[in-house]
Amino acid sequence: MLLVENVNHGFGSRVILEDVTFRLKKGEHITLVGANGEGKSTFLNIITKKLMPDEGTIRWANKVSVGYLDQHTVLEKGKSIRDVLRTAFDGMFQLEKDMLEMYDKMGSATDEEMAKLMEETSTIQDTLELSGFYAIDSKIDEVANGLGLRDIGLDKDVSQLSGGQRTKVLLTKLLLESPTILILDEPTNYLDEDHIEWLKNYLQNYENSFILVSHDIAFVNSVSTVIYHMENGSITRYKGNYDDFQNMYNLKKRQVEQAFVKQQKEIKHLETFIAKNKARVATTNMAKSRQKKLDKMVKIERPRDKVKPEFRFNEARVPSKIVFEANDLVLGYDEALTSPLNVQLIRGKKIALKGVNGLGKSTLLKTLIGKIKPFDGKVELGDYLEIGYFEQESSRDNSNTAIDEIWNTYPSMSNFEVRQALAKCGLTNDHITSQMKVLSGGEAAKVRLCKIMLRDINFLVLDEPTNHLDVDAKEELKRAIQAFKGTVLLVSHEPEFYMDIVEDVWNIEDWTTKIV
Template sequence: MSVLTVQNISHGFGDRAIFEDVSFRLLKGEHVGFIGANGEGKSTFLNIITGKLVPDEGKVIWSNGVKVGYLDQHTTLTSGKTIRDVLRDAFENLYALEEKMLKIGDRMADVSGQELEKLLEEMGNIQDILESSGFYMIDAQIEEVANGLGLGAIGLDREVQDLSGGQRTKVLLAKLLLEKPTILLLDEPTNYLDAEHIEWLTKFLQEYENSFILISHDIEFLNKVVNIIYHVENRELTRYVGNYNDFVRLYEIKKEQQLNAYHRQQQEIAKLEDFIARNKARVATRGMANSRQKRLDKMELIEKPREKAKPTFFFKEARTPGRFIFTTQDLVIGYDKPLTKPLNICLERGQKVAVIGCNGLGKSTLLKTLLGLIPCYEGKIEHGDYVIPGYFEQELNSDNENTALEELWHEFPSYTQFEVRQALALAGLGNDRILSKMKVLSGGEQAKVRLSKLMQRECNVLILDEPTNHLDVDAKEELKKALKEFKGTILLVCHEPEFYQDWVTDVWSVEDWSNKIV
């Protein structure tokens, strides 16, 4: 049974088409991976089917009674609420029923006879609903999901306004999973999750009885949880049965078949054109030439498969620094309170270090402190000689009105327009995206603009805070290659072991330094 049907959707922004005559169906129990390169319209599609965007053409049809849950990372949390309060909001309809039942109980003291029987029956019905919905196990459910996503370690009585961006995302995801919607829509849910919490979410989705649509660039995760792939490319949507690896195999076969068909047709066209050219002037053969011309005119041309332009990343290397990049003496990081024990660590020239650990333990704070962007809570940092850092920050202003071209040009005003366009194209941004405002670019496209800016500066130390978030598979592979080839020093915060484990020299876990119980 189809729970969602999308019929002949077309949509675009300005003169840029995102989808052309696209159709889609979601069957009961299907676990769908929705994949494609950055900027192809994956998040736009979710916004269309949830009604946040109205398509230019086509229809979106949901089955009756479907409850949709959408993990939207732009959702805000109400200040003053604790994590537990937000998670209990997932059951607000059940709490409302309990309140109604209590009011019925109060009324029963003042009535008798038929009215009393009617109230007893209504109370019994509500009681049955509460019991069948697991109302009296709500706290246990909250604890299970919260601990699975690492929120228990943070403390469920912590107020949400004190949480990091990654922690807020975990709270929103936990609330969504507790609501148990008929359809889950998940847009890159693993971006802020650590390995053990990805493992928990993997098991949850594997056992999830209802349908979900998942946008993700995490291949290992996709392979474990999906059984259908929808691939968006060149404004089209194609369905494949199986996981991501099955998709890759079938996609390559399809491309090869299309390329062979294109070449065969081109050979046939060449033969027809040659015959027409040689015979159209001769009276005896003019009829055959005209016949072949009609055949040529009616021929439906096969389009040559287009290769998607891959980004190319490289980092300019500055002069060689001294032996030590930085050395800390009893360094404690934090804002209004300390996040770590006193740290005595050093980063040496040529080291490539991955910084790992749960959200909220201070990974980003550590990077900013080492760069001098925020002061040490206690202790001090000594920087080595000739250290020239290049910094990739995790989060930027989401309301940036600059176009991608303006964003780069403002930072490098001496560049010609050709040089700016060339730099952005190298990072994988097409002409249509270069003139788009930063706030309308996808998360992956925004990351590519920021990486492009970083590539324009000479540096001997790269400080990277979650650079793989939102990047598509090709971009991640190219970035990994560039970091392997960089001869300088790297300090990288990343939650994807498969991205860094075969090239870093050291791994630092902030969990070993934290004041918190993890």
């Protein structure tokens, strides 16, 4: 279905892909895995021709339709969600239009023309029936309900949607198009648990091929039949799911390490022999022979361990016993999103906030910490609070480099201190000197986490912190939150991440009203 050969690509001096070869067979369910910044999204942009590689060839099979979940697609103001979803069937609507025009021509057609028109309309009619054209609305309802769009309302104007809701619309449209090849870049980031489960079942039963990028291991394990691992500019194919890949990868790494150690011993032995014998007439030929063997030897490179982040939240002085108290709090902007809410958070508690997307989890966080005003009611914050707030997404137009981003917030730090702080978060010199807008989602998230970790806090507020983070970074973040002695309020769609951290889960669905 797709053949990628000898692709090279880089940004400036930074090599992203080096002599990469990749193949996609019919019906394969492939997941691309790898640490943040290894080039997964770049690779997707290259195979979908949004980006030209520096070198190499990309060959798609004939008559392949490719559907790519592109979160930057513009949705036209004035169109409802249903209007956008119906565009997935534009090809069928065009066929119906052609058929109706042929019926109009029949009134003045000759016998010969009539026979031809009857044949063509019959073919179109069969195509529409086989494609389920006359059940489009029920198909739209089925997929839209599965991904939670019914809760928003299919008649809602797309210009009024949040980022997460917008992504859901684009994903639903893509699934309705049912392309030969489906390409999904971190589709679970904006889905809650129920809708992730629905998408998992959908992909498990998907007859066509797909290429997925995801750091959600449970999800990857359940839908993948092939793993491609991206590391140090190369890409390696493994048969099976993520667990199978991990087992084979670790075995291969151990074998290379053992071969490296063995070869190093042999090199040392040869070098010692040559040094001792090259000056003696009786043994000089033997020494030259060993030197030739040494020169011809293909050196094994020791497997390089990826830089792993180290996260640590610095604790400020102890705040008052009640961190915040909400009295008859109603969330909303132009309209109320919740019924009156009365809730308080006690110092030292760690709470997860869950619920269907679009029902106000981010709004609740911002309201509770005073970033936006309540629609009604009030929030009283405790004394001596030092809040560390991690926002779900960063600006796409941020031209600051990672080092400037930290320096602008902490101007008294030295260049060395800023670099050291970013390096601790798992960022290399290439990342540190790159603009925020060209960093991967995971790299940008590490910069934002770094900002929080450079100040003393006692109340940590995290809005979907695991979005985009690779497996190692997620594990380290989990450990750091567990070690933090302050109060924590976090939003996450991954129970396997937060259930070991929190002592209670607040479900916003218990408080929300229906979105009109």
